[in-house]
Amino acid sequence: MNKQNQIFRSVFFAMMVAVGVVISPILRVEGMCPMAHLINITMAVLMGPWYSLGCAVAIGIIRMACMGIPPLALTGAVFGAALSGILYRASNGKIWAAVLGEIIGTGIIGAIVSYPVMAYLWGKNGLTWMFYVPSFLMGTIIGGSIAFAFLLKLQHNGMLAKMQRKLGGKTYEYTRGVVAGQSEAALDA
Structure with missing residues (x-):
């Protein structure tokens, strides 16, 4: 990967962090932040x-x-x-797998891990280990649905593979006669 692409990746990463911080208050209630899940799945x-x-x-x-x-x-x-990224790659580029990874990772695992953190480290009383599961699941379903629709549209118009190649990520579509799963470096070789 050349220096220009490395700079582009860094700038894109920083922009996604900034967008994530700015849009996180949208639809936010404690324990539910759907826009964060949109950013997680997109990244x-x-x-x-x-x-x-x-x-x-x-x-x-x-x-x-x-x-x-x-x-x-x-x-x-x-x-x-x-987990979203791991399942996306394990499924050879299925967007639904990325959404499922976010739902399981945040909606279940993250929600259960939040209980001891909030109860013992943050001092919140009256919590059970399942306390955050409903709100986390709902947040991931809302954010995951938005991400799914957004990424599916990008995939259908060919922009998803273009963006993945530009960012040096794996693509999972046939583009310019290239076998699925090759990165931009393989395209330029």
Whole structure:
């Protein structure tokens, strides 16, 4: 990957973090942040699981520091962000798998992990281990539905593969006679 593409990836990553911070208050109630799930899934599909995880961590830290959001900003994002990208790749580029990864990772795993964090570290009383599951599931379903519609539209008009190649990510479509799963580096070789 050349220096221009590395700069483009860094700028895109920073923009997604900024967008994630700005749109996170939309439809937000404690324990439910659908727009964060939109960003997680989009990053997982465009750049992969590690970039998605890094973006979720950066957004969570900024939200906690600047907006006074509790640690739910991290526990409710990191598991879904990583699992979304992992399932997307494991399914050979199925958008529904990325959404499912976010729902399982955040809606179930993140929600259950949030209980001890909020009860013991944050000092919230009256919580059970299933306390956050309903709101986290609802948030991931809303955000996942938006991401699914958005990414499906990008896929149908050919922009998804173009963006993935430009960002150095894996593509899972036949483009310019290239076998599915090859990155931009393989295209230019």
